[in-house]
Amino acid sequence: MALTETAAMPTEAGSDIHTTPTKAKDLPEFRDLKFENINELHLDHPGANDPEYRKRRDYIASLAKKFRETGEVTDVDYSEQEQEIWRHVATRLEELHEQHASPFYLKAKRDLGITNERIPQLTEMNRRLKELTGFRLAPIEGLVETRGFLSWLGYRVMLSTQYIRHHSRPDYTPEPDVVHESIGHIPMFTNPNFADFSQSIGEGAQRATDKQIEELGRLYWYTVEFGLVEHEGGIKAYGAGLLSSFGELEHAFGDEVERRPFDLDEVINTPYTYSDMQPILYVIPSYAELKEVTRKYIESFDRK
Numbered sequence: 001m002a003l004t005e006t007a008a009m010p011t012e013a014g015s016d017i018h019t020t021p022t023k024a025k026d027l028p029e030f031r032d033l034k035f036e037n038i039n040e041l042h043l044d045h046p047g048a049n050d051p052e053y054r055k056r057r058d059y060i061a062s063l064a065k066k067f068r069e070t071g072e073v074t075d076v077d078y079s080e081q082e083q084e085i086w087r088h089v090a091t092r093l094e095e096l097h098e099q100h101a102s103p104f105y106l107k108a109k110r111d112l113g114i115t116n117e118r119i120p121q122l123t124e125m126n127r128r129l130k131e132l133t134g135f136r137l138a139p140i141e142g143l144v145e146t147r148g149f150l151s152w153l154g155y156r157v158m159l160s161t162q163y164i165r166h167h168s169r170p171d172y173t174p175e176p177d178v179v180h181e182s183i184g185h186i187p188m189f190t191n192p193n194f195a196d197f198s199q200s201i202g203e204g205a206q207r208a209t210d211k212q213i214e215e216l217g218r219l220y221w222y223t224v225e226f227g228l229v230e231h232e233g234g235i236k237a238y239g240a241g242l243l244s245s246f247g248e249l250e251h252a253f254g255d256e257v258e259r260r261p262f263d264l265d266e267v268i269n270t271p272y273t274y275s276d277m278q279p280i281l282y283v284i285p286s287y288a289e290l291k292e293v294t295r296k297y298i299e300s301f302d303r304k
């Protein structure tokens, strides 16, 4: 269950920055972790009053608990109804992606073998990620508190849910699900600079003060979830919250959003809300630049 191999790291176009995968000895045992504050299904979840859905979600969540005991990720035998939700959402999002998604993201999705036809398994994406950046996906059964979640990125591990949203509202979920993870987050971990940047946030979270955790949460929000990136004189999306939501993605390129150049000091001091569309988004010049400013910021933790 550990990262045992040092894979050859491809570099982002135009960059000569290489990554250094986390060594096996650095990775703690999943079984030793106490996952606190994992949310139960909220009453405003579209599936909250559907006993069949709750049973299914509980079963898939139990696979994450099993993983922490055995270290083995279990593939989910998704039902036809679950596959249909995926096909619907993935197909609809793809049209918007062609227009607005970062070219790196579009290529990464193809490289990982993520298609509109079926829900990808964490195991197959893990095989590719291991070759590309040494990142890996570990199943989790719900939202984890900020420090715990971010700290795992420091070991090049992303905690990922495996269940899917309720069929009554395929275009909406109030919590992360396999659509949000696989369409939103996972492709970007094939980018060496983005993977290093994510690891850097995680290493910061492992030793941050409470105030710094709040800052890291904002940095994560305005980049990993809602980030925009310059591309050939234009602006593209790379944030998971944008790429996995029609509403957010259309909104991000509309007139009601202020798109500002990325400024780390400003970002870590700008609060956000979960409930509304984002009024401000930040545009990074490149993933390499994001990695570098974040590295310096995290280094400054040790001087305070």
Ligand SMILES: [Fe+2]
Residues within 6 Å of the ligand: 176, 180, 184, 185, 225, 240, 241
């Ligand atoms: Fe997310």
